[in-house]
Amino acid sequence: MMLPQASSFAPNVDHLFDALLLLCALVVVGVFTLMIVFCVKYRHGTDAVRTPAHQHLGVELTWTLVPFFLFMGIFGWSVHLWIRMRTPPKDAQPVYVVAKQWMWKVQHPGGQREIDQLHVPVGQPIRLVMTSQDVIHSFYVPAFRVKQDVLPGRYTQLWFTATEAGTYHLFCAEFCGTDHSRMRGRVVVMAPSDYARWLHAHQGTGLAAQGADLFRQLGCSGCHDPQSGVHAPDLYDLYGRTVPLADGSQVLADERYLHDAILLPKKQVAAGYAPIMPSFEGRIGEEDVLALVAYLKTRTHAAEDTDEHR
Amino acid sequence: MSTVELPTPRSYLEEGFGLRSWLTTHDHKRIAVLYGIGITFFFFLGGLAAALIRWELVTPAGDLLSAETYNKAFTFHGVVMVWFFLIPSIPATLGNFLLPLMIGARDVAFPRLNLFSWYLYMGGGVFTLACLLLGGVDTGWTFYTPFSTMFSNSHVMMAVAGVFIVGFSSIFTGLNFIVTVHTLRAPGMTWMRLPLFVWSMYAVALVMILATPVLAMTLALIGLERLFGVGIFDPALGGDPVLFQHFFWFYSHPAVYIMILPGMGLVSELITHGARRRIFGYRFMVYAIIGIAVVGFLVWGHHMFVAGQSMYASIVFSILSFIIAVPSAIKVFNWTATLYKGDISFDAPMLYALGFVGLFMLGGLTGLFLAATALDVNLTDTYFVVAHFHYIMVGGAVMAYLGGIHYWWPKITGRMYSEAWARFAAILMFFGFNLTFFPQYILGWEGMPRRYHEYLPQFQVWNVLSSAGATILGVAYLMPLLYLAWSLRHGERAGSNPWDATGLEWQTSSPPPPHNFDETPLVTEGPYAYRR
Numbered sequence: 102m103m104l105p106q107a108s109s110f111a112p113n114v115d116h117l118f119d120a121l122l123l124l125c126a127l128v129v130v131g132v133f134t135l136m137i138v139f140c141v142k143y144r145h146g147t148d149a150v151r152t153p154a155h156q157h158l159g160v161e162l163t164w165t166l167v168p169f170f171l172f173m174g175i176f177g178w179s180v181h182l183w184i185r186m187r188t189p190p191k192d193a194q195p196v197y198v199v200a201k202q203w204m205w206k207v208q209h210p211g212g213q214r215e216i217d218q219l220h221v222p223v224g225q226p227i228r229l230v231m232t233s234q235d236v237i238h239s240f241y242v243p244a245f246r247v248k249q250d251v252l253p254g255r256y257t258q259l260w261f262t263a264t265e266a267g268t269y270h271l272f273c274a275e276f277c278g279t280d281h282s283r284m285r286g287r288v289v290v291m292a293p294s295d296y297a298r299w300l301h302a303h304q305g306t307g308l309a310a311q312g313a314d315l316f317r318q319l320g321c322s323g324c325h326d327p328q329s330g331v332h333a334p335d336l337y338d339l340y341g342r343t344v345p346l347a348d349g350s351q352v353l354a355d356e357r358y359l360h361d362a363i364l365l366p367k368k369q370v371a372a373g374y375a376p377i378m379p380s381f382e383g384r385i386g387e388e389d390v391l392a393l394v395a396y397l398k399t400r401t402h403a404a405e406d407t408d409e410h411r
Numbered sequence: 412m413s414t415v416e417l418p419t420p421r422s423y424l425e426e427g428f429g430l431r432s433w434l435t436t437h438d439h440k441r442i443a444v445l446y447g448i449g450i451t452f453f454f455f456l457g458g459l460a461a462a463l464i465r466w467e468l469v470t471p472a473g474d475l476l477s478a479e480t481y482n483k484a485f486t487f488h489g490v491v492m493v494w495f496f497l498i499p500s501i502p503a504t505l506g507n508f509l510l511p512l513m514i515g516a517r518d519v520a521f522p523r524l525n526l527f528s529w530y531l532y533m534g535g536g537v538f539t540l541a542c543l544l545l546g547g548v549d550t551g552w553t554f555y556t557p558f559s560t561m562f563s564n565s566h567v568m569m570a571v572a573g574v575f576i577v578g579f580s581s582i583f584t585g586l587n588f589i590v591t592v593h594t595l596r597a598p599g600m601t602w603m604r605l606p607l608f609v610w611s612m613y614a615v616a617l618v619m620i621l622a623t624p625v626l627a628m629t630l631a632l633i634g635l636e637r638l639f640g641v642g643i644f645d646p647a648l649g650g651d652p653v654l655f656q657h658f659f660w661f662y663s664h665p666a667v668y669i670m671i672l673p674g675m676g677l678v679s680e681l682i683t684h685g686a687r688r689r690i691f692g693y694r695f696m697v698y699a700i701i702g703i704a705v706v707g708f709l710v711w712g713h714h715m716f717v718a719g720q721s722m723y724a725s726i727v728f729s730i731l732s733f734i735i736a737v738p739s740a741i742k743v744f745n746w747t748a749t750l751y752k753g754d755i756s757f758d759a760p761m762l763y764a765l766g767f768v769g770l771f772m773l774g775g776l777t778g779l780f781l782a783a784t785a786l787d788v789n790l791t792d793t794y795f796v797v798a799h800f801h802y803i804m805v806g807g808a809v810m811a812y813l814g815g816i817h818y819w820w821p822k823i824t825g826r827m828y829s830e831a832w833a834r835f836a837a838i839l840m841f842f843g844f845n846l847t848f849f850p851q852y853i854l855g856w857e858g859m860p861r862r863y864h865e866y867l868p869q870f871q872v873w874n875v876l877s878s879a880g881a882t883i884l885g886v887a888y889l890m891p892l893l894y895l896a897w898s899l900r901h902g903e904r905a906g907s908n909p910w911d912a913t914g915l916e917w918q919t920s921s922p923p924p925p926h927n928f929d930e931t932p933l934v935t936e937g938p939y940a941y942r943r
């Protein structure tokens with residue numbers, strides 16, 4: 102009944118856990134032994150020597166500070182690991198997750214969609230970009246030692262590299278209403294070749310292509326195309342750039358920024374533009390926003406150039 | 412044991428007999444008894460819900476309760492246990508009863524306010540019971556938004572109203588205690604001569620009046636959003652769902668110390684008496700109490716490591732959480748050292764106190780696993796957390812409370828209980844407790860999420876053990892109810908100081924007269940004046 106170690110984090114987390122467990126066990130054994138020895142030796146009626154007590158500053162400082170520094174070591178180790186767990190590598194493959202009462206909807210960049218399942222290859226860092234349609238959920242895969250709350254109206258992310266092919270449990274860990282305990286799924290980890298075959302078999306319209314269609318249908322292109330007469334920001338090369346805002350601050354145009362710019366355009370107005378963009382809040386769902394964001398990420402001059410050369 | 416009865420005036424219990432004389436009393440001791448009755452009622456009601464939860468979890472398929480009912484059961488269990496048992500338990504009963512006695516005062520500073528606090532407590536209770544009768548609430552005791560504001564179809568407003576009202580009861584109790592300790596100490600009772608229980612009541616009172624208003628405000632905001640659609644927490648209305656968690660834990664983390672600090676105070680009294688020896692490191696114990704109360708305000712973010720809070724914020728909250736372990740460790744070490752060269756007898760209060768130290772340690776150390784960000788990722792929102800907080804709140808606070816009730820029972824009622832039964836119950840409770848909650852640590856590390864009404868079959872073995880333990884624990888909790896009730900009629904008369912203990916409360920008769928002391932005591936030395 103041991104928990105499988107199926108991600109690159111798992112062994113590290115487990116080592117840290119074991120180390121802390123050992124340290125705690127030492128403290129527990131130490132204190133319990135003392136308590137039991139004292140309780141036996143000094144129980145009422147024995148003739149042990151009972152001289153009056155003294156306060157002892159040295160003793161107090163020693164037994165406080167020595168364990169404290171040992172535990173600080175654990176803290177440092179934990180922080181080191183934590184920063185790694187929270188910093189996805191640049192080459193991580195994005196996969197989009199939308200949670201809703203009570204299911205997990207997954208979209209791959211190639212347009213593959215699945216419900217309550219996530220297929221990933223061994224050895225490839227995967228970055229999940231997640232949001233919720235309703236309440237707070239939490240994406241939890243014990244075998245990977247990863248968990249992240251999934252919030253409505255905001256993107257959160259999670260990354261991992263699976264190391265063992267197999268099928269693992271996916272749970273919703275944040276109470277989300279009646280069927281919370283049924284909001285479960287599976288993560289299927291496949292050898293890269295199997296994964297490539299799976300992707301091929303489930304190919305749909307790519308996410309970016311869906312986004313491109315939406316971009317036209319919803320009328321975004323009316324304002325944002327370079328030929329447009331409306332004074333609106335050019336969206337080429339936007340992703341990853343730093344955008345100056347009307348209030349004088351700056352913001353990194355990441356996925357969260359793009360998401361908010363579509364749903365809550367008044368929240369962060371780009372410097373030099375009138376706040377005339379309508380909000381799409383309530384008009385389109387989170388999955389559509391994901392498609393639009395995926396599309397915007399492909400809109401770089403570099404990508405466009407190579408397209409033309411093809 | 413000295414059972415010589417001094418010629419005493421009428422006791423506070425004989426001051427008047429009708430219901431009216433109780434419901435209009437201003438005597439802190441009677442108010443303590445009134446609280447005791449209410450709190451016992453809610454404890455067993457919450458316990459009944461716990462039994463339902465645990466029996467449901469004997470099998471992996473949710474076959475005893477529907478998902479809906481299960482969710483309402485753990486919510487009711489949590490709401491009742493936190494706000495109607497744990498938070499008021501020690502301060503409102505033993506605190507109310509003992510605080511004036513221990514500092515040599517005739518009553519608390521504001522006796523009417525004290526009675527009013529009890530009415531608020533009961534009033535809040537009425538709302539909570541009404542909520543249950545209407546069909547209950549399914550948000551969990553944490554009321555996380557936007558589920559509680561926009562998605563739950565249960566009686567959220569009723570539950571929130573109950574908690575809102577009972578919050579004021581704790582604010583007023585806190586206020587009363589602070590003013591009492593500042594103004595009504597007997598001559599010679601300096602700050603560094605206060606018993607540790609009084610110190611813990613004082614610290615708790617500060618936390619109560621500083622933190623509880625935040626809770627009241629947060630609950631009011633839930634009301635605004637639910638009733639009027641004001642967008643505070645719901646992103647669909649332009650709000651921030653994580654904001655609620657910040658507000659909530661800014662109250663609720665300090666509230667954890669409202670639950671455990673009184674226990675620490677009590678256990679210090681019980682151990683020093685059980686070992687018949689001065690407490691080791693009195694000053695450090697006082698500093699530790701203050702340290703816990705202060706740092707307790709700075710660690711709320713450790714509930715939110717995976718909630719979407721920034722990576723760096725989490726690191727800060729993590730280190731602060733490691734630091735708060737220091738004063739807790741000081742307390743454990745000093746209790747242990749107090750046993751050294753003692754003259755220890757193992758009567759029931761001492762057994763409860765020793766049980767407390769063991770369980771509190773296991774609960775506290777596992778808190779470090781949760782404070783370590785990288786480990787918390789796997790553990791949070793699993794049964795590991797359920798085990799951790801039960802070790803602290805049930806293994807800690809409830810054990811201390813029962814130990815205290817036993818120790819001061821002769822003072823409160825004038826009667827002795829059956830020592831044999833009391834020891835047996837304490838030991839059974841310790842065993843049942845560990846069987847119930849230790850398996851949950853394992854379940855949590857292996858990934859069983861909390862608040863699950865159905866679970867994977869692979870988790871069943873540990874769940875069955877846990878449910879078996881809970882049944883034993885339930886029986887152990889019923890036992891004191893029976894033998895203590897029995898003692899009211901048949902118990903031996905106690906005499907003013909049956910334990911031969913130190914402390915001002917033992918210098919007056921049992922039960923004490925309405926005005927506590929015939930003449931104001933004069934304090935000439937520190938607490939715990941045992942010979943060693």
Ligand code: HEM
Nearest residue numbers: 461464465485486489492497551552805861862863881884
């Ligand atoms: C026989 C004793 C008890 C048993 C068997 C028991 C069992 C449980 C279980 C299984 C849960 C988790 C429910 C879930 O997450 O699905 C729970 C939650 C909880 N328990 Fe207990 N419990 C007991 C006593 C207590 C006591 C005495 C207190 C407080 C003094 C307490 C406070 C809580 C709280 C605050 C929660 C959280 C509720 C929530 O998740 O919303 N429990 N209990």
Ligand SMILES: [Cu+2]
Nearest residue numbers: 238273277284
């Ligand atoms: Cu969910």
